[in-house]
Every structure is written in structure tokens, then in C-alpha cells.
Amino acid sequence: MTLANDTTAPDFELPNQFGEHVRLHDFRGRKPVALVFFPLAFSSTCTTELCDLRDNLALFKDEQVELIGISVDSKATLRAFADAEGYDFTLLADFWPHGSVAKEYGVFLEEKGFATRATFLIDIDGVIRATFVTAPGQARSMSEYTAALAELHAARV
Numbered sequence: 087m088t089l090a091n092d093t094t095a096p097d098f099e100l101p102n103q104f105g106e107h108v109r110l111h112d113f114r115g116r117k118p119v120a121l122v123f124f125p126l127a128f129s130s131t132c133t134t135e136l137c138d139l140r141d142n143l144a145l146f147k148d149e150q151v152e153l154i155g156i157s158v159d160s161k162a163t164l165r166a167f168a169d170a171e172g173y174d175f176t177l178l179a180d181f182w183p184h185g186s187v188a189k190e191y192g193v194f195l196e197e198k199g200f201a202t203r204a205t206f207l208i209d210i211d212g213v214i215r216a217t218f219v220t221a222p223g224q225a226r227s228m229s230e231y232t233a234a235l236a237e238l239h240a241a242r243v
Contacts, residue, residue, distance in 0.1 A: 088192040088204060091217055095121070095208045096190040100156070100178040103164040108154070108178060111212070118151045118215075118238055119208045120231070123193050123201040125222075127159045127167035127177075135203070135225050140173050142228055149235050151207070154178060158185050158200045193219065207234045215241065 089095070099109040113119050122139065124132045136155060139146075146153045153175040157164070164177040180187045180201070188194035188201035195202055203226055207216035216234035220226050 088217060088219055089206065089214055091214050093214055095119075095206060095212050095214050096187075097212075098187045098190065100180060100187060101161045102179070103161055103168045103177045105161055108176060110208075113152055113208075113210075114212045115210060118149070118210055120146060120151050120153050120234075121191075121206045121208060122153065122155045123188055123191070123204045123206075124155060124157050125198070125200040125203065127157060127163050128170075131203075131223060131225050132157075133167075133171065136173060137171060138228055139175070139231075140171065142231070143174060145228075145232065145235060146175075149239055151235065151238070152176070156180050156187060156201070158188070195222070198222075205231070205234070207238055209238060209241070 097111045099107050102108050156178040158180050160181045161179040164179055168177055185194040193201045193204040204219040206214050209215045215238055218230045
């Protein structure tokens with residue numbers, strides 16, 4: 087079951103596309119995080135979604151929200167994906183143990199071996215404030231991100 091809003095986001099540590107370890111807890115007290123689970127690098131829908139995020143990165147930067155993509159791909163695959171598409175945000179490898187973070191967030195699809203498309207907007211205190219999940223094969227819309235960021239902004243003011 088997908089984690090609900092108003093619950094504390096589980097902490098984790100995973101390597102990014104450069105092999106550096108990123109820990110969710112390190113953002114606590116500093117900045118909110120948009121944690122974006124996606125099934126697989128280089129797949130058409132995932133590429134389209136992440137390109138939309140790349141092209142709208144200012145939405146996140148303006149709200150001082152750290153954008154983090156996460157998939158079961160290896161860090162080498164994520165590096166190639168980021169380089170090929172010009173992603174200027176963090177991609178994390180939930181590679182081993184396979185999908186462990188996606189499982190903690192309740193978005194791992196056992197029968198497929200990867201996470202569904204799910205986004206968690208986590209506030210500065212580490213609490214999930216917005217969640218949206220789409221059916222397999224269905225892309226998330228930028229309007230969902232815009233609405234979630236606006237809600238987060240309103241709660242901070």
C-alpha cells in the first residue's frame with residue numbers, strides 16, 4: 087500500500103548517477119524533496135516524464151524543492167540516461183537490494199520488478215504532504231506537480 091500523506095517519509099540512502107551516496111534525512115531541516123519514482127530509464131513514457139521535469143525544473147528551484155528521481159536501474163544506467171537527456175537533477179539507483187526503497191514507499195510492482203510511477207512531495211520536516219500515483223503506462227502531468235508545489239508553498243507561508 088502506498089504511503090499516505092501526513093506520514094513521515096522513510097529514510098534511505100542510495101547512490102546517485104555519479105556513485106555518490108544520497109540520504110533523504112540530509113535534506114531534513116534544509117529543503118523539501120520531490121521524490122519521483124519511475125519504472126525504467128530509457129523507456130518512452132519515463133523519458134517523456136523526466137524530460138518534462140527537466141524542462142520545468144524552474145518550478146522546483148523557485149520553491150527551493152530538491153527534485154530526485156528514483157528507479158531500480160543501476161547507477162551506470164542512470165548516468166547514461168541523465169547524460170543522454172540532459173537531466174540536471176539527481177537520479178537514485180534503487181538497484182540493490184532490488185527495489186527496497188520503492189517497497190518501503192509501497193510503490194514496488196513485484197510482478198514487474200520495478201516501481202510504478204509515484205511522486206511524494208516531502209516537506210522540510212520529512213513529512214509526506216502530497217502523493218500522486220498513476221496506473222502503469224500512464225504519465226503524470228505537470229499540473230499535478232504544480233498543484234502539489236503550490237500546496238507546499240501555502241503551508242510554508
